[in-house]
Amino acid sequence: MNARTAVVVEDDHDVGDAISKLLDQAGFDVTVARTGTEALTVVADVRPDLVTLDLTLPDIDGVEVCRQIRTVSDCYVMVVSGRTGEVDRLIGLEVGADDYLVKPFSMRELQARVAALFRRPRSSEPAPSAAAALAADPVPVPAADPTSSEGCSDLTLNRGSREVLVSGREIDLTRTEFDLLAHLVGRPGVVVPRHELMRAVWASDFVPDSTHVVDVHLANLRRKLRAAADGNQWIRTIRGVGFRFDPCCP
Structure with a gap:
């Protein structure tokens, strides 16, 4: 995964650091954002290939963050959330997330899902x-x-x-x-x-x-x-x- 960039949007420092470490080991250049406002600024600046997004953020709800990301980027969005309800999953997918991973999860599962996403062509890149x-x-x-x-x-x-x-x-x-x-x-x-x-x-x-x-x-x-x-x-x-x-x- 050479020269790929990722933004980890997570206010839980332990979870954010664990995801960041995994993606860094996979070859991503990783930036961590702790709030929705920070995430939107970083995504606009970095133009990442991947965003992992917690839905429960201290300022802006993650669903709204995802919706706004989709107005400026076609990056892969992986929701990583403790919200387990079907409605939350449906809403996350409806606003443009590519996948939805429920906490707690294993790093191996996250790695498998990210790898699967990158085997799919991005909308701006034809197969x-x-x-x-x-x-x-x-x-x-x-x-x-x-x-x-x-x-x-x-x-x-x-x-x-x-x-x-x-x-x-x-x-x-x-x-x-x-x-x-x-x-x-x-x-x-x-x-x-x-x-x-x-x-x-x-x-x-x-x-x-x-x-x-x-x-x-x-x-x-x-x-x-x-x-x-x-x-x-x-x-x-x-x-x-x-x-x-x-x-x-x-």
């Missing part, structure tokens, strides 16, 4: 295989032909530029939402189990807490698609199994 696609200015074709750029009717997905368009208008998706949609679009009409999505999108067999995190991100994705497409629905839930992308299906 290596996308270079040719970017140069070729690809034209979207129906999703039923998975060998090309994917799209159907009013929905178009371009892997090279990491853009999703509905009726020609770009939809603002998080990195995780785009990756989930791209995997489903690449297998039109096929039911994809949750555990497969975990491995494909998180690029690891390591499962953070449970596959419920997939449901959270897909719920956000479907809400954005419905809002943009006036209620159209392309992603179907197959109860007890997973999800299916139905090309050209309203």
